[in-house]
Amino acid sequence: MKVPDIIIAIDGFSSTGKSSFAKRVAAKFGFLYLDSGALYRGVTLFAQEERLISKLNTVSPTLEEELRTLDIHFGTDGRTYMGPRCIENQIRSLEVSAQVSPIAAVPYVRAYVDRKLREFGQKGRIVMDGRDIGTTVFPHAQLKIFMTASEEVRARRRYDELVANGSMPALEDVVKNLRERDYIDSHRETAPLRKAPDAFELDNSHMDMQEELAWIQGLIQGKFGLLDAS
Numbered sequence: 001m002k003v004p005d006i007i008i009a010i011d012g013f014s015s016t017g018k019s020s021f022a023k024r025v026a027a028k029f030g031f032l033y034l035d036s037g038a039l040y041r042g043v044t045l046f047a048q049e050e051r052l053i054s055k056l057n058t059v060s061p062t063l064e065e066e067l068r069t070l071d072i073h074f075g076t077d078g079r080t081y082m083g084p085r086c087i088e089n090q091i092r093s094l095e096v097s098a099q100v101s102p103i104a105a106v107p108y109v110r111a112y113v114d115r116k117l118r119e120f121g122q123k124g125r126i127v128m129d130g131r132d133i134g135t136t137v138f139p140h141a142q143l144k145i146f147m148t149a150s151e152e153v154r155a156r157r158r159y160d161e162l163v164a165n166g167s168m169p170a171l172e173d174v175v176k177n178l179r180e181r182d183y184i185d186s187h188r189e190t191a192p193l194r195k196a197p198d199a200f201e202l203d204n205s206h207m208d209m210q211e212e213l214a215w216i217q218g219l220i221q222g223k224f225g226l227l228d229a230s
């Protein structure tokens with residue numbers, strides 16, 4: 001199936017499997033995958049290392065100035081870098097997860113990330129996942145998906161991901177972090193997490209990857225009038 005040069009925007013709550021799904025969709029259709037949350041995580045790691053965020057989540061105004069020269073980007077290997085340093089594993093830690101939502105609520109941080117994300121939009125053929133891709137970053141994306149899953153399923157996925165990265169978290173801390181992030185992400189003033197009116201909802205609580213891929217393939221065929229030649 002030859003998919004046109006579109007932007008596929010995938011939004012939803014934390015740990016709904018957005019990035020696994022987005023990566024597979026990109027591989028299936030020959031698109032570039034971009035994880036917008038990784039940039040927010042990178043800024044959070046930077047703020048922590050430079051002591052620009054307190055334990056109580058107060059962000060120092062110095063961060064705005066520092067962002068002018070901060071180089072967080074995706075390498076050709078698809079991993080996240082801060083300058084020459086690969087930060088892919090560090091940005092997935094529970095410490096970064098615990099402070100990324102307050103950082104992502106700061107308007108100038110969102111402006112910094114949006115600018116980087118929109119550069120990729122020029123060419124199309126991208127799958128980007130996040131919280132505000134279909135509503136704010138690419139409101140004209142030709143295909144928008146909003147992902148959901150039950151809290152139980154999401155907490156288990158997040159827990160497994162942390163364990164796979166070498167952490168030993170308590171399940172209740174993982175649940176607490178998910179709830180806090182959901183709340184902050186959907187209640188912040190700038191670009192809160194919302195389902196765009198023209199987004200298609202995918203609840204994958206009881207779906208496996210093959211079913212999810214079949215679902216999007218059907219959606220694309222229907223929307224763009226394509227024949228299945230795969």
Ligand code: DC
Binds near residue numbers: 014037101130132133
């Ligand atoms: O998808 P993730 O869990 O890696 O995202 C990390 C945080 O970044 C999440 O708590 C909210 C924020 N985020 C955002 O506000 N907007 C996006 N487009 C992507 C992520």
